[in-house]
Amino acid sequence: MRCNRGERYRGEGRDLSVAERVATKTKACGCRAKIKLMFLDYPDRTGWVIKADPGVSGMHNHEFIHYREGHQPVSGLSPAAKVFARDMMKSHVRLASIMKVVNERFPDDHPNMRHLYNLKENDRREAMDGRDVMQQFLHLAREHNYIFWIRQDELTNVMTQTFMVHLRLTDILRTYPHVVTMDATYKTNKYNMPFFGAHYDDTL
Known part of the structure; x- marks a missing residue:
């Protein structure tokens, strides 16, 4: 050796x-x-x-590496840093800005961007509580008082269409029914498909 x-x-x-x-x-x-x-x-x-x-x-020609006792492991942030980062994430602060502040306040943690990505992903998985993506989608819709409607394939039970709206927006629609603005958010998801489609029938 x-x-x-x-x-x-x-x-x-x-x-x-x-x-x-x-x-x-x-x-x-x-x-x-x-x-x-x-x-x-x-x-x-x-x-x-x-x-x-x-x-x-039989001898080394260099000094050996000295490891500090009780050194903070590289695998994660301290509990105080996690609480601080979570508060900033809830305020929708960019991760790059959070990284800069965490690095200034908790230099002994030796933080990096991977720590923040892992923290965000772990919190997301914990919030899902074993639910898959679509179950979490419907759970959040109920939790935030959205009116939603879904259509499923009868053979596979796969959701094919969905519609959701907040109660506050329905009140606005009843107050101002003459003008309706629709945002298609066209082709911005990974499947390169539109989020919104309008179908109408002008026959009498």
Whole structure:
């Protein structure tokens, strides 16, 4: 087994003292440290043995990495940072702006954008409580007092059409019935299909 900071793939005769590393992130420093694992099967001794070379190959030529005790794990934010980020997400603040503020207020968490994306996704899944996308859609419609109507395929029970409107908008429509504005939001979903379609019959 060799040190992962060695130059084993760079050639044996390379002069490391004059090697130039321009704009590189490599951690290789030419360390020749290595150990051998051998299985001994002698009458008086049996088992695995770790053997190190007595010369240069038995020593590292670099300092070891020191890890701080109790260092915040990279996998997530602190509870206080999560509460703060959730409050900003509820106010519809952009994640880039949230990231900037969280980085200033909680520098010891070493936050990054992946933390915020994971937090947002976990909160979304927790709010769905095991429901699929369409079940969550109908749940939110009921929760926020929307009037909705759906049409399903009789054979597959797949929803094919839906209509929803808020109670406040129905009151506005009754007050001002002469002008109706419709926003089609045309072809902005991943299926490249319109969200809105109008069908009419002008026959008498």
